[in-house]
Amino acid sequence: MTDPASTALFTDHYELTMLAGALRDGTADRECTFEVFARRLPDGRRYGVVGGIERLLEAIENFRFGDAELQALGRICDEEALSWLRDHRFRGRIDGYPEGELYFPGSPVLTVRATFAEAVLLETVILSILNHDSAIAAAATRMVSAANGRRLIEMGSRRTHEESAVAAARAAYLAGFTATSNLQAGHRYGIPTAGTSAHSFTLLHDSERSAFEAQVAALGTGTALLVDTYDISRGIDTAVDVAGTGLGAIRIDSGDVGVLARQAREQLDSLGATGTRIVVSGDLDEYAIASLRAEPVDGYGVGTSLVTGSGAPTAGMVYKLVEVEGRPVAKRSSHKESRGGHKGALRTHKDTGTAIEEVVYRASDAAPPKAGPHDRFMQIPLMRDGERVDDLPTLEDNRQRLRHALVSVPWEGLKLSAGEPAIPTVFADAEHST
Amino acid sequence: MTDPASTALFTDHYELTMLAGALRDGTADRECTFEVFARRLPDGRRYGVVGGIERLLEAIENFRFGDAELQALGRICDEEALSWLRDHRFRGRIDGYPEGELYFPGSPVLTVRATFAEAVLLETVILSILNHDSAIAAAATRMVSAANGRRLIEMGSRRTHEESAVAAARAAYLAGFTATSNLQAGHRYGIPTAGTSAHSFTLLHDSERSAFEAQVAALGTGTALLVDTYDISRGIDTAVDVAGTGLGAIRIDSGDVGVLARQAREQLDSLGATGTRIVVSGDLDEYAIASLRAEPVDGYGVGTSLVTGSGAPTAGMVYKLVEVEGRPVAKRSSHKESRGGHKGALRTHKDTGTAIEEVVYRASDAAPPKAGPHDRFMQIPLMRDGERVDDLPTLEDNRQRLRHALVSVPWEGLKLSAGEPAIPTVFADAEHST
Numbered sequence: 001m002t003d004p005a006s007t008a009l010f011t012d013h014y015e016l017t018m019l020a021g022a023l024r025d026g027t028a029d030r031e032c033t034f035e036v037f038a039r040r041l042p043d044g045r046r047y048g049v050v051g052g053i054e055r056l057l058e059a060i061e062n063f064r065f066g067d068a069e070l071q072a073l074g075r076i077c078d079e080e081a082l083s084w085l086r087d088h089r090f091r092g093r094i095d096g097y098p099e100g101e102l103y104f105p106g107s108p109v110l111t112v113r114a115t116f117a118e119a120v121l122l123e124t125v126i127l128s129i130l131n132h133d134s135a136i137a138a139a140a141t142r143m144v145s146a147a148n149g150r151r152l153i154e155m156g157s158r159r160t161h162e163e164s165a166v167a168a169a170r171a172a173y174l175a176g177f178t179a180t181s182n183l184q185a186g187h188r189y190g191i192p193t194a195g196t197s198a199h200s201f202t203l204l205h206d207s208e209r210s211a212f213e214a215q216v217a218a219l220g221t222g223t224a225l226l227v228d229t230y231d232i233s234r235g236i237d238t239a240v241d242v243a244g245t246g247l248g249a250i251r252i253d254s255g256d257v258g259v260l261a262r263q264a265r266e267q268l269d270s271l272g273a274t275g276t277r278i279v280v281s282g283d284l285d286e287y288a289i290a291s292l293r294a295e296p297v298d299g300y301g302v303g304t305s306l307v308t309g310s311g312a313p314t315a316g317m318v319y320k321l322v323e324v325e326g327r328p329v330a331k332r333s334s335h336k337e338s339r340g341g342h343k344g345a346l347r348t349h350k351d352t353g354t355a356i357e358e359v360v361y362r363a364s365d366a367a368p369p370k371a372g373p374h375d376r377f378m379q380i381p382l383m384r385d386g387e388r389v390d391d392l393p394t395l396e397d398n399r400q401r402l403r404h405a406l407v408s409v410p411w412e413g414l415k416l417s418a419g420e421p422a423i424p425t426v427f428a429d430a431e432h433s434t
Numbered sequence: 435m436t437d438p439a440s441t442a443l444f445t446d447h448y449e450l451t452m453l454a455g456a457l458r459d460g461t462a463d464r465e466c467t468f469e470v471f472a473r474r475l476p477d478g479r480r481y482g483v484v485g486g487i488e489r490l491l492e493a494i495e496n497f498r499f500g501d502a503e504l505q506a507l508g509r510i511c512d513e514e515a516l517s518w519l520r521d522h523r524f525r526g527r528i529d530g531y532p533e534g535e536l537y538f539p540g541s542p543v544l545t546v547r548a549t550f551a552e553a554v555l556l557e558t559v560i561l562s563i564l565n566h567d568s569a570i571a572a573a574a575t576r577m578v579s580a581a582n583g584r585r586l587i588e589m590g591s592r593r594t595h596e597e598s599a600v601a602a603a604r605a606a607y608l609a610g611f612t613a614t615s616n617l618q619a620g621h622r623y624g625i626p627t628a629g630t631s632a633h634s635f636t637l638l639h640d641s642e643r644s645a646f647e648a649q650v651a652a653l654g655t656g657t658a659l660l661v662d663t664y665d666i667s668r669g670i671d672t673a674v675d676v677a678g679t680g681l682g683a684i685r686i687d688s689g690d691v692g693v694l695a696r697q698a699r700e701q702l703d704s705l706g707a708t709g710t711r712i713v714v715s716g717d718l719d720e721y722a723i724a725s726l727r728a729e730p731v732d733g734y735g736v737g738t739s740l741v742t743g744s745g746a747p748t749a750g751m752v753y754k755l756v757e758v759e760g761r762p763v764a765k766r767s768s769h770k771e772s773r774g775g776h777k778g779a780l781r782t783h784k785d786t787g788t789a790i791e792e793v794v795y796r797a798s799d800a801a802p803p804k805a806g807p808h809d810r811f812m813q814i815p816l817m818r819d820g821e822r823v824d825d826l827p828t829l830e831d832n833r834q835r836l837r838h839a840l841v842s843v844p845w846e847g848l849k850l851s852a853g854e855p856a857i858p859t860v861f862a863d864a865e866h867s868t
Contacts, residue, residue: 002621004438009618010596012589014629016617021631021652027638034634059596072621078652116638123632124615127592128599155446158561159748162444162493163597165562181558183450184443187436187506195448197455198557200468200755203763204461204550218455218512230766254765308747314593314738321634329637331688332664 002068007059008085009069010125016073018120020081028084028117033323033342036096036110036130038103042138042312044418047409048103049141049402051171052133053096054395056110057388059125060090084117092118094383097345099137100174100398101378102405104358106425108343109317111363111379116324123319129167130317135309136168139286140175141402142310143302145414146290151299153194155181155281156307168307174399178299189395196251202229212242224249224279227264236264240271249277249298257282258295265296285310286416326364339427347423349374355408358425369428436502441493442519443503444559450507452554454515462518462551467757467776470530470544470564472537476572476746478852481843482537483575483836485605486567487530488829490544491822493559494524518551526552528817533571534608534832535812536839538792540859542777543751545797545813550758557753563601564751569743570602573720574609575836576744577736579848580724585733587628589615589715590741602741608833612733623829630685636663646676658683658713661698670698674705683711683732691716692729699730719744720850760798773861781857783808789842792859803862 002009022028041048065073065085073082092114103109110126112119143152154172157165157180169185179194180186186193197215205211212225221243227235227250240247250268252260257280268276280292281301289300305311320338321329328340344363348356353374361369371377381389393401406414413422436443456462475482499507499519507516526548537543544560546553577586588606591599591614603619613628614620620627631649639645646659655677661669661684674681684702686694691714702710714726715735723734739745754772755763762774778797782790787808795803805811815823827835840848847856 007596009621010591010599011617012591012615012629013617013620013627014615014631017629017649017653018631018635021635021648022638024652025639025644025648027648030638032634032638069621072617076617076627116634120632120634123634124592124599125596128594128596131593132595132598157444157446158558158753159565159750160562161566161595161598161601162441162559162562164566164595165444165558167595181446181448183445183447183506183510186447187443187503193447193510195446195451197448197452198554199765200466200550200554200557201452201455203755203765204456204464204466204758205459210459214455214459214461215451218458219451228765304748304750313742313747316593316738319592321637324638331633331637331662 002072003066005062006064006066006069007062007125008065009072010059010128011121012124013076015121015123016076016081019084019117020077022116023080023084029115030325032114032116032119032321034112034119034319035108035322035343036126036317036319037106037108038315038317040105040316041421042316045138045312046413046415046419046422047138048134048315049137049175050097050099050101050103050109050134051137051174052129052167053099053382054392055133055167056126056129057382059129060122060383060386061388063090063122063125064088090114090118090122090386092383092386095379096382097378098380098393098398098401100402100405102409104421104423104425106339106360106427107358108345108360108379111342113342127317127319131315132164133167133171134315134317135312136171136307137175138315139310139312140172140177140306141406142286142416143289143306144176145406146286146416147300148293150297151178153177153179153181153299153301154306155195155301156303157182159304160307165307170395172306174395175402176399196224197226199226199229202226208235209238209242212239216243221246222248224251226251226253228252228254232260232264233267236267237271240268240273240276245272245276247273247276249279251279251281251301253282258292261292261295261297290416344368345378346371347376347378348372349376349408353408354410355423357423359428360425361428436506437500439496440498440500440503441496441559442499443506444493444562445555446558447510449555449557450510450515453518453551454511456550457514457518463549464759466548466550466553466755468546468553468753469542469756469777470560470751470753471540471542472749472751474539474750475855476750479572479746480847480849480853480856481572482568482749483571483609484531484533484535484537484543484568485571485608486563486601487533487816488826489567489601490560490563491816493563494556494817494820495822497524497556497559498522524548524552524556524820526817526820529813530816531812532814532827532832532835534836534839536843538855538857538859540773540794540861541792542779542794542813545776547776561751561753565749566598567601567605568749568751569747570605570741571609572749573744573746574606574611574740575840576720576850577723577740578610579840580720580850581734582727584731585612587611587613587615587733587735588740589629589735590737591616593738594741599741604829606740608829609836610833630658631660633660633663636660642669643672643676646673650677655680656682658685660685660687662686662688666694666698667701670701671705674702674707674710679706679710681707681710683713685713685715685735687716691731692726695726695729695731724850778802779812780805781810781812782806783810783842787842788844789857791857793862794859795862
């Protein structure tokens, strides 16, 4: 049995063969800088949102090879590599963009400085977490933007891998969702959970009325009753009859929810249930959410499109070696060219607080670019000697950070339609290496 | 700390509130049948592939509430529900399509028979696993089909959640991939793993030659050398110079891989390395794989498109209550209408073995439809009294099953282009319930 907490095997085979090769020829100890960045944003997206940093740091702390993990590598690694792995824990430095920060093409989202042996092993686990969580965070942010202050509940667990679901719920909360249906996310990350009943609960009962009565008995009149199992209009009548005009909410999960919400609002008001909220769900994405802005909808339940990144299920970040023993390095053979050298980023802003550009500069240069009073250096220290630095921002801090970051985006950059990145990335002093 | 093996919290909040409500009004013990099916296949897909059944059965066996899990539910459940959960283990029956089987719209992929309380709790964990693994299995199958016998290596771990990556590697292997880069998948499921080196290994070294020398020293001349870090043609020269004409393979990860593969083949042959294989990678999907059929490519490395389901990251299956105490039930209010009743499926075939249609019938009818000598009843017993039945097919069995199932698909159904399902689904005696 491998240790369930160990992340050591969330690793690609070639990281171990490279380790073995580098140990053998003495290059394993060379001091390296690896950088995580996205060459481009998903088609037409105007910003990316960093997600998963906290999960990532935890995964690196748990990147340890016990007996079971070493045994699993027996056929891949020679004795020298196995013995190196046995004592291994990561001792390098990591700096990066905090969660909830926006990023753009070429933003140095994460910088890992360690020996080659230490850093090369982390490629897969780092990218898995950042690519997944950032993809969900970006889609969720667009939905929050589209909802314009209305409540969003994440309920997509059933549409994605059971563990992705937990991470997706976390990323959605980071982005500003109100709650999640996922109990593990509630337990693991302290995120508010929500939920009342499914159609099966109504079908189980002899009548819709008896189902509503059972739910109100168990959850009180403040609950949300699902009214679209049979006939929505009769469902609403029954709901108010059972729960009274103090009914918390109704949920509509099917049909043309805009039209139905309008009809439901009229009906609820005419029954005196003027305070009863209307929650809609069923294949909503950011465009559907935006299209319902004019309708009397109080909250949205979002599933599939959230957990699949609404068309962009991965953020496409890469982990590239950019410096070896102080010497910038980069692949050269094709369009996939990368910029060598250890880099930093400065986001410049107008006096009004609106972002102007992402300045990516060579961190090894004598002086970083001059920052104005509204400008911000983007990376923060995350790990020193393989341990998380003190006082890292919390999930709540990062939720606020994203809210503020969005305010700084030029107006065009918040449009849902496809377009250019909200601000350009400018590479200052970060010439292509030789 | 919750038990890492427990799957009890991969559950939506509303399943617990329904449990509490049903326990309170006495409906919790009603015998129910829930059915998993897909209303439609992802846009233009011609078949679905069942994945994840084995993971699902294991997850159900581990669906137990210990102290930590119960504590997490304290604010959601009343005392009665908590005490019910404490002793709970699933004791129902499950039948379903085996992994590696094809499915079509309306195919009863899984049938769960248990009390409402037992069955309602499993909705999320069942759907998470089936929707994820089936989505990956279907995309992978299209790639295997497109590769037409050439080797496929799954290397997408870095593009998806770290645990999804393991399940995706398993689904790809089920579909016929040769190997995966994912070490956890190798360890957990006994899938062959593969990998040699990344560009970082070349960049780490003082020269491409010294990197190749290190790799050959560690892995032997049978290894695959990555030749596109600087100049591909010089990279191939150096590779053969270092490893000799017995070099196992070269890998090309960028550029127009079709053109480059042809040039590389000529160059390798002219150097006498006629047995050296050419592996290509870099943003390949089933269409790119198919387009390379005429090129001298010996193997493909596939990443992003595999783990994201190549445009269809979720299978869209639903879990619906279809029968209560022998009475068919179904939602009625909209286009989302479902067919009530406990159902079975028979796939009919011509004498030649080509599939004709998916006949979905009411299992409660006196006699199932008459099956011809080439026809097949699709469900097999999976779980009885909450325990896996003996002699379930293995991953290797199911890999063979899929290979055979594909042979039975009408020719049109194997096209990569968008179209109708490969065979129609016919609902016999499964009328809409009242």
